[in-house]
Amino acid sequence: MTAMRERPVRSDPPGERTPRPQVRVRGALFDRLFVPVVLLALVAYLSATNDAFFSRINVTNVLMQASILAIVAFGATFVIMAGQLDLSMGTGSALISVIGATVMVDTGSVLMGVGACLLAGLLLGLVNGVVVTALQVPSFIATLGTMIICGGVALAMTNGGVVSGLPSGFREVATLRLFGLPVLVWGTAAVFLLLWWLQRQTVFGYQVLAVGGNAEAARLSGISLGRVRLLVFVLAGLATALAAIALLVRVQSGQPNANGTLALEAIAAVVVGGTSLNGGRGSVVRTLWGVLLIAVLRNGLDLSGISEDYKQVVLGAVFILAASVDFLRRRLVRRRVTPSVAGPALSTPVPPDAGPGPAVTGSGTVPPTSAIAPHR
Amino acid sequence: MAATTGVPTFGVRAAVHDYSGVVVLRDVDFELHGGEIHALLGENGSGKSTLIKVLTGAVRPTAGTLYLDGDPVAFATPQQAQAAGVAVVHQNYNLFPDLTVEKTLLASAASTPRRLTGLGAVDHRAWRQRVEQLLDRLGVDLDPRSPVGALGPAERKFVEIARAMATEPRFLILDEPTASLEPSAADRVLALMRTLRTHGVGLAFVSHRLDEVAATADRVTVLRDGARVAERASTGLTTAEMARLMVGDRPQESLRPEVPTVRPDVLLRLREVRCVDEGDSFDLDVHAGEILAVTGLVGSGAARFVSMVGGDVPLHGRAEMDGREVRLRTARDAQAQGIGFIPEDRKARGLVLEHSCAVNISLASLGQVATTGRVSRRRLLRRAEEFRTRLDIRMPSLTAPASALSGGNQQKVLVAKWLASGVRLIAVEEPTQGVDIGGRAQIHDLLHEFTAGGGAVVLFSTDVREVLGLADRVAVFRHGCLSRVHPVGDLDQARLTALTAGEEQDPGPRAVDAAVPHPATAASAPTPSSRPTVRMESSR
Numbered sequence: 001m002t003a004m005r006e007r008p009v010r011s012d013p014p015g016e017r018t019p020r021p022q023v024r025v026r027g028a029l030f031d032r033l034f035v036p037v038v039l040l041a042l043v044a045y046l047s048a049t050n051d052a053f054f055s056r057i058n059v060t061n062v063l064m065q066a067s068i069l070a071i072v073a074f075g076a077t078f079v080i081m082a083g084q085l086d087l088s089m090g091t092g093s094a095l096i097s098v099i100g101a102t103v104m105v106d107t108g109s110v111l112m113g114v115g116a117c118l119l120a121g122l123l124l125g126l127v128n129g130v131v132v133t134a135l136q137v138p139s140f141i142a143t144l145g146t147m148i149i150c151g152g153v154a155l156a157m158t159n160g161g162v163v164s165g166l167p168s169g170f171r172e173v174a175t176l177r178l179f180g181l182p183v184l185v186w187g188t189a190a191v192f193l194l195l196w197w198l199q200r201q202t203v204f205g206y207q208v209l210a211v212g213g214n215a216e217a218a219r220l221s222g223i224s225l226g227r228v229r230l231l232v233f234v235l236a237g238l239a240t241a242l243a244a245i246a247l248l249v250r251v252q253s254g255q256p257n258a259n260g261t262l263a264l265e266a267i268a269a270v271v272v273g274g275t276s277l278n279g280g281r282g283s284v285v286r287t288l289w290g291v292l293l294i295a296v297l298r299n300g301l302d303l304s305g306i307s308e309d310y311k312q313v314v315l316g317a318v319f320i321l322a323a324s325v326d327f328l329r330r331r332l333v334r335r336r337v338t339p340s341v342a343g344p345a346l347s348t349p350v351p352p353d354a355g356p357g358p359a360v361t362g363s364g365t366v367p368p369t370s371a372i373a374p375h376r
Numbered sequence: 377m378a379a380t381t382g383v384p385t386f387g388v389r390a391a392v393h394d395y396s397g398v399v400v401l402r403d404v405d406f407e408l409h410g411g412e413i414h415a416l417l418g419e420n421g422s423g424k425s426t427l428i429k430v431l432t433g434a435v436r437p438t439a440g441t442l443y444l445d446g447d448p449v450a451f452a453t454p455q456q457a458q459a460a461g462v463a464v465v466h467q468n469y470n471l472f473p474d475l476t477v478e479k480t481l482l483a484s485a486a487s488t489p490r491r492l493t494g495l496g497a498v499d500h501r502a503w504r505q506r507v508e509q510l511l512d513r514l515g516v517d518l519d520p521r522s523p524v525g526a527l528g529p530a531e532r533k534f535v536e537i538a539r540a541m542a543t544e545p546r547f548l549i550l551d552e553p554t555a556s557l558e559p560s561a562a563d564r565v566l567a568l569m570r571t572l573r574t575h576g577v578g579l580a581f582v583s584h585r586l587d588e589v590a591a592t593a594d595r596v597t598v599l600r601d602g603a604r605v606a607e608r609a610s611t612g613l614t615t616a617e618m619a620r621l622m623v624g625d626r627p628q629e630s631l632r633p634e635v636p637t638v639r640p641d642v643l644l645r646l647r648e649v650r651c652v653d654e655g656d657s658f659d660l661d662v663h664a665g666e667i668l669a670v671t672g673l674v675g676s677g678a679a680r681f682v683s684m685v686g687g688d689v690p691l692h693g694r695a696e697m698d699g700r701e702v703r704l705r706t707a708r709d710a711q712a713q714g715i716g717f718i719p720e721d722r723k724a725r726g727l728v729l730e731h732s733c734a735v736n737i738s739l740a741s742l743g744q745v746a747t748t749g750r751v752s753r754r755r756l757l758r759r760a761e762e763f764r765t766r767l768d769i770r771m772p773s774l775t776a777p778a779s780a781l782s783g784g785n786q787q788k789v790l791v792a793k794w795l796a797s798g799v800r801l802i803a804v805e806e807p808t809q810g811v812d813i814g815g816r817a818q819i820h821d822l823l824h825e826f827t828a829g830g831g832a833v834v835l836f837s838t839d840v841r842e843v844l845g846l847a848d849r850v851a852v853f854r855h856g857c858l859s860r861v862h863p864v865g866d867l868d869q870a871r872l873t874a875l876t877a878g879e880e881q882d883p884g885p886r887a888v889d890a891a892v893p894h895p896a897t898a899a900s901a902p903t904p905s906s907r908p909t910v911r912m913e914s915s916r
Contacts, residue, residue, distance in 0.1 A: 202749050203742045210739055213728035220688060220719060220726070221740040221793065222711030281730055 034325075035274055035289040039296065046300045053303060060181065066295035067188040068093075068246045068259070070288070073266040073273075074195045075239025077287045080270050081199075082232045083212040083279025084139040088128060089240045090262035091151035094255055096120045096244035098154050101163035101254025110170045113248075117241045124150070125237020129230035139233075147263065154256035163254030174249045184249050191242060195235075196284045208232060213280025269294050272322040293322075384410035384445055386462060386547045386578060391430055391440035393423075400426045401437065402603040408547055408578045413569060415593035415610070416582045419622050419873070420838055423602040424582050428551050431580070432464040433457035463545035465536050467552040467582075473525030478507045480524055481539055510538055515571050530561035537568060541577075548572065550581040554588060555674040558855065566592045584673055586615035586877045600624050616874060623840065623869040641665075642699075643832045644715075644801060649684070649693030651677030655856035657693060662801065667823060667833040669847030669864075671840075672876055678853035679720075679805065682836035686710055686717025686803030710803075711740060716794030718787070720805035720836075726790045729779040733771045734760035736778045736789050741797035763792040767822060784808075784815020791822050802826065805836045820846055840869050840876075852876055 046053045072089045079086045099120050104113030124146065131142040176183045199205040210218040211228045219225055247258060267277075273290025275282025297318060301311045387407035393400055400423045408414050418424045429435040431442070433451030441448045444460060451457040454464065472480060482488060482503060489502035507520045516534045518527075524535055533553060540548055550569070554562035566588060569579055583589050589596065589610070596613060598606040598621040606621050644662040655677065662668050662685075672678030684691040687710025695704045697713045704710055710717060719725040727736050737760045738745050745755040760774045769788045771781055778789060787807060794802050807823065808816040823833050823846065837843050843850055843864075850867060852859045852875050859875070867875075 201751055203746045203751055204749065206735060206739075206742050206751060209731065210728050210735070213730050214724075216719075216725040217728050217739070220686075220707045220717050222708045222797075223739070224708060280728065 039293045062299045063185045070291045071243045073269040075236040076266040086236045087143040088146040090259040092240040093243040094258045095150040095154040097247045098254035121237040121241025125234035129233030133226040158256045268319045393437045410578045412594040414580045415589040418599035422599040461546040463540035465550045478520035547578045619870045619873040645696040647694040652856035658858040666848040669835045669843040670851045672853030676853040677856040714800040716799040718804040727778045732775040734774045737792045784811040801832045803834045
């Protein structure tokens with residue numbers, strides 16, 4: 001409580017009141033279009049250098065491979081936008097695939113299996129959410145814990161083997177095609193549309209961004225932080241369940257060892273897409289671009305015949321590069337938005353008496369002022 | 377100029393400083409001698425803190441010369457000032473709660489004893505001895521091994537002073553060293569300052585507690601509007617004279633056209649409210665259509681009271697809204713009862729800076745622009761446009777981030793947020809801090825408009841002029857408890873300054889709604905907390 005402090009005697013610099021709308025819009029547009037343009041360039045390059053790239057089989061293949069990552073990444077987008085992390089989505093999806101496969105094999109009912117998957121996903125999300133909100137455990141630690149637990153349970157349930165022998169009806173789903181594309185791709189598209197709607201159109205979507213952007217402001221505006229955070233983890237849990245179902249569709253068996261690094265890849269895809277790891281800034285659409293970029297890149301490396309080991313090296317390097325590009329891009333945008341105003345103008349005003357703040361409280365970092373939120 | 381030879385002197389001549397064109401220091405002279413305590417007085421915004429920054433190397437003055445023992449000096453950084461023998465103790469605690477006293481001092485030590493056998497590692501035993509010697513010299517009874525977080529507020533101030541004194545400075549500048557301390561703790565800090573004076577250290581300190589200034593200081597410098605209006609020996613200077621020097625003889629500004637009348641209908645009735653754990657409880661009514669200003673020094677409970685009303689921190693006590701008992705534990709509770717809260721730090725706590733103005737305006741009432749959970753972007757923007765026109769919010773566009781707005785316009789967005797959600801009471805902290813003069817008047821108008829429509833405002837402000845210009849009634853807090861509620865007509869600047877600064881009050885004949893102190897009911901053993909807390913004196 002800082003009472004009887006001197007009022008800042010500073011008036012706002014005139015530059016602040018006369019902003020430049022066009023520049024700002026151009027900056028936002030640049031920010032929004034950066035990843036799609038890079039993706040387009042990569043597609044253009046690959047199709048020019050490799051005839052196989054635009055073949056129907058290859059395109060289907062890329063989309064199939066991207067689908068599981070996409071579903072998980074869409075869910076992770078909400079978690080990250082709310083300023084949290086969920087590491088349990090990878091091994092969680094492996095465990096849920098084992099549960100779903102076991103139920104399907106035991107009961108012979110596809111519906112029961114799918115229901116079991118969704119239930120397990122809901123439970124996983126609830127556990128993560130309750131641990132984070134009620135026990136106040138940082139989400140990194142909480143979901144690291146559930147990640148390890150899920151991996152362990154999955155292996156214990158199967159002794160490390162796969163669960164195969166799914167009902168024949170389920171096998172047929174996998175081969176089903178609509179307008180030339182596998183059902184899995186359409187399912188992924190449906191998840192995208194649903195979450196995009198949730199993010200753009202609902203009160204919940206706005207609240208997620210508000211909580212991630214400034215939890216304190218959201219709290220003082222009467223938004224329940226606990227509810228929003230819990231729901232975000234539940235959403236991630238359901239996305240994990242959907243990813244598990246997608247896995248079952250693709251490989252037709254419960255896989256306890258699958259998707260070990262999926263959660264991390266999903267976070268990478270979200271960040272590559274341009275969603276801020278600090279929360280409060282991002283969108284499912286950006287994640288779609290990020291996922292596609294990674295999928296196309298991986299496919300390009302496949303086509304070029306690089307060995308699997310080196311592929312990992314390249315992908316890791318690209319993640320780092322992409323994240324730093326995001327930083328540079330935002331720097332660039334910020335500079336464009338405020339070409340004439342020096343640092344202090346848009347950042348927190350330093351009242352003349354502020355002194356170096358108390359060491360106990362972290363210094364309030366000023367988020368980049370680049371773009372219009374929420375993002376399209 | 378150095379007045380006497382032989383006595384160490386440090387000071388600044390004709391200091392001028394401006395922050396982006398706003399002059400905050402005008403030709404200020406300030407001189408400090410070894411072995412004296414020199415108080416620096418002034419209202420908020422009078423330039424005290426800037427002067428301290430100039431003296432300690434935190435800012436370079438636009439014009440003016442610093443001198444030490446008659447020779448001109450220039451400090452580019454606080455480190456240079458420290459090397460020259462000028463140390464500073466800041467108002468806020470700059471401590472690491474988890475470190476022990478000796479480690480805290482070690483972290484900022486210029487040189488530490490090393491052990492050759494330990495490959496040059498710190499010789500902790502030798503260091504402890506040094507710390508003990510230092511604390512002995514200061515006459516402070518502190519265990520070097522106790523963690524700073526477990527210390528009381530006065531002891532933590534001792535640690536900060538000890539840290540500053542570890543460099544053996546000849547001059548020590550203290551910015552409001554007693555601001556967040558209860559009187560007995562403040563007395564101990566002042567006693568330490570007197571001890572330092574006997575060691576020949578020259579001390580300058582800022583305080584708003586005029587009684588302690590009168591009791592402690594040898595000399596007093598008063599700043600007003602960035603200029604020095606007085607420099608004199610404190611002998612014979614009464615607190616009333618000090619208050620008059622601080623506020624000056626300017627005519628009473630009257631922002632309001634008519635004398636306010638307090639309406640009879642009570643909107644929020646508060647009973648047995650307690651601002652600090654072991655403080656007395658009090659009752660207070662907030663009437664519909666009034667602006668109730670709450671004011672007091674740091675640690676007086678005034679700021680805490682307003683954040684309790686706003687739901688920022690849980691209210692300890694009973695609350696009735698429209699005669700119905702309500703719960704005010706969280707911001708959600710408050711909002712459900714039609715209470716909005718505008719925090720002092722609007723950037724860190726009020727706005728989602730990256731998000732658009734439109735979203736920020738509807739942040740507390742997203743449900744109103746949505747049907748069955750689906751937000752209508754069109755309605756969101758239309759409502760933002762409505763408030764933009766109504767409150768004259770200058771924004772580049774409705775979708776521009778809130779960070780692009782000036783301080784005054786950001787504040788208007790926050791007011792709009794609560795107007796949009798239809799609250800009936802707004803609790804607001806320092807509504808015009810960092811707002812330029814034009815914006816200030818507009819925000820004041822907005823609050824008046826809000827109360828004219830039947831709403832109520834509970835305002836926390838340390839700006840005496842704002843309190844007098846805006847409020848219908850003024851609740852003065854002292855030592856963690858409501859002291860008295862005054863109709864604004866009974867007060868002028870000097871009197872209000874004196875009341876908040878702790879001068880004993882005469883029971884005004886027209887004082888209304890006097891505080892009813894309840895006997896302190898639950899007062900268990902004080903628990904050390906990591907935050908500075910203020911405790912009531914036991915006898916009152």
